[in-house]
Amino acid sequence: MINATGLSKTFKGGDVAVKNVTMSVRPGEIVGFLGPNGAGKTTTMRMLTTLLRPTSGTATVAGHDLLGDPARVRRHIGYVSQSGGVSPSVPLGEELHLQAMLYGLSRAEASARTAEVLAMLDLTGMESRPGGTLSGGQRRRVDIAFALPHRPALLFLDEPTTGLDPQSRANLWDHIRRLRAEDGVTVFLTTHYLDEADALCDRLLIIDHGEIVATGSPAELKAGGRTLDQAFLDLTGRSLREEAAL
Numbered sequence: 672m673i674n675a676t677g678l679s680k681t682f683k684g685g686d687v688a689v690k691n692v693t694m695s696v697r698p699g700e701i702v703g704f705l706g707p708n709g710a711g712k713t714t715t716m717r718m719l720t721t722l723l724r725p726t727s728g729t730a731t732v733a734g735h736d737l738l739g740d741p742a743r744v745r746r747h748i749g750y751v752s753q754s755g756g757v758s759p760s761v762p763l764g765e766e767l768h769l770q771a772m773l774y775g776l777s778r779a780e781a782s783a784r785t786a787e788v789l790a791m792l793d794l795t796g797m798e799s800r801p802g803g804t805l806s807g808g809q810r811r812r813v814d815i816a817f818a819l820p821h822r823p824a825l826l827f828l829d830e831p832t833t834g835l836d837p838q839s840r841a842n843l844w845d846h847i848r849r850l851r852a853e854d855g856v857t858v859f860l861t862t863h864y865l866d867e868a869d870a871l872c873d874r875l876l877i878i879d880h881g882e883i884v885a886t887g888s889p890a891e892l893k894a895g896g897r898t899l900d901q902a903f904l905d906l907t908g909r910s911l912r913e914e915a916a917l
């Protein structure tokens with residue numbers, strides 16, 4: 672579903688954010704992308720979702736060439752950014768319907784798909800609620816709903832549960848698992864929560880200073896009786912990244 676070879680990104684001014692990343696995600700997997708602050712997760716995700724052009728490297732995403740055919744890649748993926756995109760004042764049913772039409776669905780198809788997507792995220796009956804009236808957990812479910820009208824095969828989630836309480840996080844994990852089980856959606860997500868990576872993901876990729884430093888299932892990374900937190904710190908060190916960057 673994702674095959675990337677040698678992906679790199681150097682920003683203007685010479686900041687090398689991602690160095691020679693080679694990775695793959697198989698159809699139907701839920702893969703977690705972990706790394707300290709500033710490690711290169713969002714930059715990699717933005718390249719894989721066509722939002723940022725790699726400085727070098729190639730990738731196939733959802734069956735299409737990232738650099739040669741980005742429009743087709745976009746048609747087959749969904750992307751939920753860290754900040755989401757729910758309007759605080761527009762009723763969410765209206766906004767989702769509009770979103771579906773922007774993806775090219777007819778008015779009737781958009782209505783049917785809106786109802787379907789709201790049901791998938793347990794939001795049925797909330798169509799008339801503006802985003803500003805929703806709880807944090809509901810808002811994240813709406814963010815995901817907005818990424819689904821065109822039935823993407825691959826969903827990118829950038830820190831989907833940051834700021835949610837434990838109940839809302841567990842609830843969102845259930846929804847992500849359901850998307851995979853019932854619709855066959857492959858999921859690639861970033862997270863700083865290692866319990867989330869452990870509970871939700873089939874496989875983890877760990878990035879540090881722009882390079883992949885480990886890959887494996889949670890069980891593989893915990894081999895030798897380590898917790899995932901210990902494994903993460905062993906692989907990426909204990910220095911504080913934000914302070915180091917100052």
Ligand SMILES: Nc1ncnc2c1ncn2[C@@H]1O[C@H](COP(=O)(O)OP(=O)(O)OP(=O)(O)O)[C@@H](O)[C@H]1O
Pocket residue numbers: 682683686687688706707708709710711712713714715
């Ligand atoms: N537009 C930009 N211009 C210059 N440097 C950038 C830009 N965007 C990101 N960077 C730098 O690239 C590096 C990787 O950033 P990125 O946002 O990908 O990290 P991250 O792993 O997603 O971090 P976090 O966990 O804090 O979200 C950082 O050093 C960051 O400062």
